[in-house]
Structure formats: structure tokens, C-alpha cells
Amino acid sequence: MGDSGSMSIVMYPWLAFGHMTPFLHLSNKLAEKGHKIVFLLPKKALSQLEPFNLYPNLITFHTISIPQVKGLPLGAETNSDVPFFLTHLLAVAMNQTQPEVDTILRTIKPNLVFYDSAYWIPEIAKPVGAKTVCYNIVSAASIALSLVPAAERELTDGKEISLEELARSPLGYPSSKVILLAHEAKNLRFVWKRHEEIGSFFDGKVTAMRNCDAIAIRTCRETEGKFCDYIASQYSKPVYLTGPVLPGSKLNQASLEPRWADWLAKFNPGSVVFCAFGSQPVVDKIDQFQELCLGLESTGLPFLVAIKPPSGVQTVEEALPEGFEERVKGRGIVYGGWIQQPLVLNHPSVGCFVSHCGFGSMWESLMSDCQVVLVPQHGEQILNARLMTKEMEVAVEVEREENGWFSRRSLEVAVKSVMEEGSEVGEKVRKNHEKWRCVLSDSGFADGYIDKFEQNLINLVKS
Ligand SMILES: O=c1ccn([C@@H]2O[C@H](COP(=O)(O)OP(=O)(O)O[C@H]3OC[C@@H](O)[C@H](O)[C@H]3O)[C@@H](O)[C@H]2O)c(=O)[nH]1
Numbered sequence: 001m002g003d004s005g006s007m008s009i010v011m012y013p014w015l016a017f018g019h020m021t022p023f024l025h026l027s028n029k030l031a032e033k034g035h036k037i038v039f040l041l042p043k044k045a046l047s048q049l050e051p052f053n054l055y056p057n058l059i060t061f062h063t064i065s066i067p068q069v070k071g072l073p074l075g076a077e078t079n080s081d082v083p084f085f086l087t088h089l090l091a092v093a094m095n096q097t098q099p100e101v102d103t104i105l106r107t108i109k110p111n112l113v114f115y116d117s118a119y120w121i122p123e124i125a126k127p128v129g130a131k132t133v134c135y136n137i138v139s140a141a142s143i144a145l146s147l148v149p150a151a152e153r154e155l156t157d158g159k160e161i162s163l164e165e166l167a168r169s170p171l172g173y174p175s176s177k178v179i180l181l182a183h184e185a186k187n188l189r190f191v192w193k194r195h196e197e198i199g200s201f202f203d204g205k206v207t208a209m210r211n212c213d214a215i216a217i218r219t220c221r222e223t224e225g226k227f228c229d230y231i232a233s234q235y236s237k238p239v240y241l242t243g244p245v246l247p248g249s250k251l252n253q254a255s256l257e258p259r260w261a262d263w264l265a266k267f268n269p270g271s272v273v274f275c276a277f278g279s280q281p282v283v284d285k286i287d288q289f290q291e292l293c294l295g296l297e298s299t300g301l302p303f304l305v306a307i308k309p310p311s312g313v314q315t316v317e318e319a320l321p322e323g324f325e326e327r328v329k330g331r332g333i334v335y336g337g338w339i340q341q342p343l344v345l346n347h348p349s350v351g352c353f354v355s356h357c358g359f360g361s362m363w364e365s366l367m368s369d370c371q372v373v374l375v376p377q378h379g380e381q382i383l384n385a386r387l388m389t390k391e392m393e394v395a396v397e398v399e400r401e402e403n404g405w406f407s408r409r410s411l412e413v414a415v416k417s418v419m420e421e422g423s424e425v426g427e428k429v430r431k432n433h434e435k436w437r438c439v440l441s442d443s444g445f446a447d448g449y450i451d452k453f454e455q456n457l458i459n460l461v462k463s
């Protein structure tokens, strides 16, 4: 540790924007307290992350060469470049960066190394005297359900795990509400699936959490205390919480692009539905993409959608239903690029957020005063959605059929249930949401978490 008490920290998150971005938000909070961070990332991610670096004098980006692994698309460096079913090959590529990271750690000799997927970090950090923190940017509930030693599944060679087995919660799991139904459990198959090159996601994550000096989670006790306690008892080690770690006011001072601000300003307060599905392509199938568009059309409300194109097409325009653009002209936009979500959610005209319930979006929705409708796409997002709908009761979830399909009608029903005046469900979630927003946005709430987190790190480094 430096004479002034400042720590030298290296961060190496999983090669996905949904992970790198919250690692960078945490880096900003630690830099604000005077700590120095070297942030390792692939070259391609640099230009997208640089604008979020609020302390360029303390946070240095260091690019890492991501090797070309057989089977990965040419030049793939983050999981935005890789289809979901090839994610394990990106993990193989990340593992091959170990010698480069080793050299960096030997040169910098940091006090702390933060990582999430690169389970081999403790092996190379220990010899240089660094302590390691496995920082998880997904919900504690999703870790507690499938990434603890008690969730190990007996795999018989060549046999697939049954849906009933996949849906089983581990012994001692602390909730009967934040769970997956049997027909949703197929979403978890990837967790235990074995890959010749690297074993399973489960093995990698459990090793990552077993070998670190401390586990950290981007959450708070108020929303997920019992899941955090369960994780701590499963791994017999401290679990530090960072709180929501939303980008500070400095980033929020940026203003919304005029084309969106001007367009939104045409509508009544609280009348527009904003829909966004995160930083990765999620709605895979073109028919589900179209069902989403048609569902929003049938609400009769103005809407703005920020979404990646589905598989098989290059642009969202190619995927739109026939005659759609003509019919919704003037009140509906589907945009394939990036829109500043936190700023849109705080725009006075926006009253409803239709979200995939990625963990970052979950926090942003809780901080906003929008009504929240959830259309989770993957296992972890389904669990986040259950937390929001069944435990906190601040949102509604779009109903799906047993084959996983959602219809335009179920989306329309969900949006109307929270947007129509006098709706009982709408009133209930609005009231509960308001209570949570007050708790979470209380001055001192987020800062309190970061102060305690910093103290935990200092004690860890000194231990
Ligand atoms: O158009 C956009 C899309 C997204 N965003 C921002 O990008 C971030 C998206 O993060 P999320 O965690 O919600 O979702 P992602 O899908 O990108 O994340 C990924 O990692 C976190 C996991 O919980 C998710 O399940 C996983 O998909 C949010 O901060 C959101 O404000 C925009 O600002 N504009």
C-alpha cells in the first residue's frame, strides 16, 4: 500500500460489456477515494469504455491481446462478437491470456486483483503478494441457485441432466420464490455442460470463488441479504457488498441526445414506453422480435425501443413486421443502436420500462420512477425478474408459454396492467417501487456501501 494509504489494484473482468462496464463503475468509485487502477481489457472495448473513465489520472486502461481460438469468429474479442453457444471458446481465449496477465502482475505488483471468470488469477497473484477478489456483477440469487458447491450435479457421461434435476434448488437455498420453473430450467443447462477444452461454467466459477481471498457482489443486504449469507456459508469466506454502484452524477450530467430528447418531448408526461434489452444480442429469433414490436404497437402507447437485431439479419429494419413502420409512424421507433438508457428512464415523458432484467438494468429501473415490465431472456435474468416480481413486488413479468414463447398479447396485457389508470396491479407495484426507490436513493445509501467496501479491502490487504 502507498504511504498515503492508497492501494494499487488490477481489474480483469469477463470479456463482455455487461461485465466490463460495472467493473469500471466500481473502479471509478475506488479512484474517487484515491486508489490507482490498471484495467485490463481487449483492444476493441477501449473506445466504448473510455468515456466512462471519470479518473483518467488514476484509472489506466491496458489492452490485452485476445488470441484467435479455432471455432471463434475471426477477430472475436468480446461476447458481443460471439454467439451464445460459442461462449466457452471465448473463455478458452481468455485463459490463453494468462502469460500476458502474469507479466503485467509481476511488473505492477498490485495490492489487489479483481476478476470474475479468470479463475487462475489467484495462482499468479499470490506469488507477487496480491490479494484477490472475485467480484460478481450478477445477482446474489443467481449465484446462490447454481454456482455454489451444494449445486454440484452428478453428471453421467453422455447423459443430459433432466429438467427436474436442473430446476432443483441446492440444499439450504434461502428462497421458494426466486426459482426457475421446470420448463424454464433448460436455460441453466449451459451451467453444468462440459466442454472438452475447459470443463463446465460451474467448475470455472466455483474454482474462481473457492480460490479468491474474498468474494464481492454488486448488491445490497436490503434486497439480497439472505442470498449473500448463503453464499458466504457455502464458501466459508467473507462476502463483501459494493451496493448498486451506479455511474456517478458526473456521468449522468451528460445530456440525452437531442434527437431522443426532442422526440420524447412531444408526448405527455409518463406516457411513453421505453424498451431496451442490454448490451448483448438477446432476442435471438426473428418471430419473437416481431412479437415484441407488435405487442408494443397494440398497447396504443408511444414507444421507443433500443435493441440489437435478431439472428440472421444485419439491421433491425430488416426484421420489422410487415407494414409496421407505416402503422406506428409518429408514435413508435425501433432503433438498433445505443441509447443512453439511464437518461431515457429519467425523462419526464417516459412512464414504463420494458426490460430484459439484466442486473445493471434492474438497478437502473429501481432508481427510476417508471413502471417496470420484465421480459427476461436467460436463466440469470429470469431469477432477477423473480426477485423483482415475487420478493420485492415492484414489477410485472410477461407471461410465456411452456415452450418459452411470449405472444404480442401477453406483452400488451403486461404493459397495460401497469399503465392503465385504476389498475390494482399497477398501483401495487408503483407503491412498492416507490418505497424501494426511497431506500436505495437515500443520500448516503450507496456511499455507505462503498465506504464499508473500501474498509474491507484495506483490512484484507493488511491481513
Ligand atoms: O441501448 C442501450 C442498452 C444498454 N444500455 C446500458 O447497458 C447496461 C446493460 O447492462 P445489463 O446488466 O442490464 O445487461 P447486459 O445484458 O448488457 O448484461 C449482461 O451482464 C449482466 C447480466 O445480468 C446480464 O444478464 C447479461 O446479459 C445498462 O447499464 C444500460 O443502461 C444503454 O445505456 N443503452
Ligand SMILES: [O-]c1cc(O)cc2[o+]c(-c3ccc(O)cc3)c(O[C@@H]3O[C@H](CO)[C@@H](O)[C@H](O)[C@H]3O)cc12
Pocket: 016, 018, 079, 087, 116, 117, 135, 136, 137, 138, 142, 143, 145, 146, 147, 187, 188, 201, 205, 378, 379, 380, 381, 383
Ligand atoms: O444464466 C445464469 C444462471 C445462473 O443461475 C447464474 C449465472 O451466473 C452468471 C455469472 C456470470 C459471472 C459471474 O461472475 C457470476 C455469475 C451468468 O453469467 C452470464 O453467463 C453467460 C454465459 O457464459 C455470459 O454470456 C454472460 O455474459 C454472463 O453474464 C449467468 C448465469
